[in-house]
Amino acid sequence: MTVNNTIAHQRLVLSGDRERFRELLRRRLIECGWRDQVRMLCREAVKENENSNVTFDMLVTKVTPRARALVPDTVKKELLQKIKTYLLTQKDQ
Amino acid sequence: MNDNGCIHLNNFKAAKGTNPYKIVHAFFVSCTSFEARRYKATSCLCFTCGKPGPRMHSCLHCIYFACYAGHIQEHSKSKKHFLYVDLSYGNIYCAQCQDYIYDRELNEISISHKLKEAKSLGISMPFMPWLPNSNEAMALRRLRKRRLISPHTTIGLRGLQNLGSTCFMNCIVQTLIHTPLLRDYFLAEKHKCKAQGSGKCLVCEVSKLFQEFYSGAKTPLTLHRLLHLIWTHARHLAGYEQQDAHEFFIATLDVLHRHCMNGVDENGEKKENGRCNCIIDQIFTGGLQSDVVCTSCHGVSTTIDPFWDISLDVAGPGSLAACLERFTRAEHLGSAAKIKCSTCRCYRESTKQLTLETLPIVASFHLKRFEHSSQIDRKINAFVSFPAELDMTPFMSSHRRAVDVGADNNNAPEGVFEDNRYSLFAVVNHVGSLDAGHYTAYVRQMKGGWFKCDDHMITRASLREVLDSEGYLLFYHKTVLEYDCDAA
Numbered sequence: 001m002t003v004n005n006t007i008a009h010q011r012l013v014l015s016g017d018r019e020r021f022r023e024l025l026r027r028r029l030i031e032c033g034w035r036d037q038v039r040m041l042c043r044e045a046v047k048e049n050e051n052s053n054v055t056f057d058m059l060v061t062k063v064t065p066r067a068r069a070l071v072p073d074t075v076k077k078e079l080l081q082k083i084k085t086y087l088l089t090q091k092d093q
Numbered sequence: 094m095n096d097n098g099c100i101h102l103n104n105f106k107a108a109k110g111t112n113p114y115k116i117v118h119a120f121f122v123s124c125t126s127f128e129a130r131r132y133k134a135t136s137c138l139c140f141t142c143g144k145p146g147p148r149m150h151s152c153l154h155c156i157y158f159a160c161y162a163g164h165i166q167e168h169s170k171s172k173k174h175f176l177y178v179d180l181s182y183g184n185i186y187c188a189q190c191q192d193y194i195y196d197r198e199l200n201e202i203s204i205s206h207k208l209k210e211a212k213s214l215g216i217s218m219p220f221m222p223w224l225p226n227s228n229e230a231m232a233l234r235r236l237r238k239r240r241l242i243s244p245h246t247t248i249g250l251r252g253l254q255n256l257g258s259t260c261f262m263n264c265i266v267q268t269l270i271h272t273p274l275l276r277d278y279f280l281a282e283k284h285k286c287k288a289q290g291s292g293k294c295l296v297c298e299v300s301k302l303f304q305e306f307y308s309g310a311k312t313p314l315t316l317h318r319l320l321h322l323i324w325t326h327a328r329h330l331a332g333y334e335q336q337d338a339h340e341f342f343i344a345t346l347d348v349l350h351r352h353c354m355n356g357v358d359e360n361g362e363k364k365e366n367g368r369c370n371c372i373i374d375q376i377f378t379g380g381l382q383s384d385v386v387c388t389s390c391h392g393v394s395t396t397i398d399p400f401w402d403i404s405l406d407v408a409g410p411g412s413l414a415a416c417l418e419r420f421t422r423a424e425h426l427g428s429a430a431k432i433k434c435s436t437c438r439c440y441r442e443s444t445k446q447l448t449l450e451t452l453p454i455v456a457s458f459h460l461k462r463f464e465h466s467s468q469i470d471r472k473i474n475a476f477v478s479f480p481a482e483l484d485m486t487p488f489m490s491s492h493r494r495a496v497d498v499g500a501d502n503n504n505a506p507e508g509v510f511e512d513n514r515y516s517l518f519a520v521v522n523h524v525g526s527l528d529a530g531h532y533t534a535y536v537r538q539m540k541g542g543w544f545k546c547d548d549h550m551i552t553r554a555s556l557r558e559v560l561d562s563e564g565y566l567l568f569y570h571k572t573v574l575e576y577d578c579d580a581a
């Protein structure tokens with residue numbers, strides 16, 4: 001992370017906009033069914049390892065690659081565009 | 094998985110209480126104040142490697158920040174501090190149990206901080222999934238008779254007999270029955286009526302109608318009781334001749350709105366600001382802002398009026414968006430219509446602009462296809478295209494103001510987080526001439542499933558067919574519903 005990146009990140013946290021973006025992302029992922037899809041992936045993973053003790057870290061390693069691939073492009077695009085616009089308007093001030 | 098934590102966490106709580114968690118959570122997970130955000134912005138870096146991640150954690154024993162790429166584990170091992178908090182989600186990891194653990198008491202703290210954070214940032218409440226309480230769970234278990242709702246189900250669809258030129262009523266009833274939020278309200282039996290059984294309450298009648306529609310029976314219904322009730326309460330519609338569907342729609346909303354007052358708790362139906370909070374107003378009422386600007390002093394006089402529908406001129410523009418654009422454009426009132434300016438204290442020329450201050454959950458558009466004047470009554474068949482998905486943002490007061498001020502400094506992301514998308518769920522059409530016409534309605538049963546309701550006949554329809562129809566009344570439902578911040 002460069003100095004500029006750190007400052008941008010700190011500003012995002014400070015203004016509360018990071019949380020706003022996060023909430024927007026969370027909402028979009030629920031709306032498009034991503035959350036339910038990931039829930040099903042987790043269920044499968046737990047069922048496959050029924051006999052052993054499934055930990056959070058095991059689930060993360062197992063599900064993350066597929067979960068990431070499932071995020072719709074429209075959601076990625078919207079977030080990217082909104083964050084970009086936001087950062088550009090911040091730069092002017 | 095349970096939410097009783099683990100023995101290690103319980104021992105920690107017994108020794109130090111919940112305060113360490115509370116403090117870490119309020120400052121570094123869900124910031125409940127500006128001060129907290131300042132701390133979080135500047136100090137959430139790994140004490141070992143100086144990086145902001147991945148997956149920052151804080152030691153619950155000594156508030157040591159470290160990343161999950163090995164440093165928090167190192168700290169935990171060397172200091173024997175076994176509990177640490179994930180700073181993104183607030184979950185607690187127990188290094189002795191080697192997994193995240195869940196504790197009801199700490200979870201409640203986490204939720205209350207999240208709500209506080211949402212409130213302090215002015216964003217809507219975070220999503221919480223529905224969990225049935227013990228009563229609801231029991232009711233679900235006791236219910237033996239179940240109906241499977243598949244994508245091809247036709248439950249909720251029933252034809253309506255024509256009682257002699259009553260297609261204007263049938264198409265509006267089909268629309269109301271297929272209004273998602275209204276359906277949820279009535280199927281949840283939310284209308285508690287004082288006048289129950291008197292046969293005089295239209296809301297009770299509609300409530301019964303919903304039960305009829307969803308009973309699973311397929312024979313067409315006869316709406317004589319409903320018609321009679323409307324005749325009694327909206328006298329101008331009484332009679333056997335064909336009526337205007339739009340007029341009937343507005344009259345029906347008005348009677349329903351008045352009868353909602355039969356509800357048990359009168360205070361509960363009113364908001365503090367005196368505005369009606371009945372289900373009709375919750376779903377159908379929006380706020381129309383009118384700005385009158387004096388051309389001499391540029392003083393603005395603003396009024397906001399409630400509306401149930403928007404009537405649009407169809408001559409000229411070829412699409413719904415164009416109609417709305419024209420509806421919300423600033424209009425010069427001319428020298429013949431001077432208005433008294435309160436700043437100048439005299440009559441001045443002015444401009445007037447209508448915009449949408451608040452949006453209703455159901456946006457109803459009335460395309461003015463019937464022209465009545467002293468000389469001639471005629472129907473305008475002009476083609477107006479309308480979309481299946483509509484974004485109302487461009488017609489909002491806040492947006493128009495930003496656009497009019499200019500693009501200089503005002504492209505700030507105001508309203509970036511507002512979601513004003515709508516989707517089409519019903520279209521009422523008028524076919525034929527002014528005096529010998531017929532009404533039909535297209536309704537959306539489920540997302541993507543359209544049906545044409547022509548009195549007692551219900552036939553499957555395609556979205557293309559709906560969008561190609563002429564369109565007289567268009568009904569759009571908000572895609573994303575916000576939580577009411579006041580309710581929490």
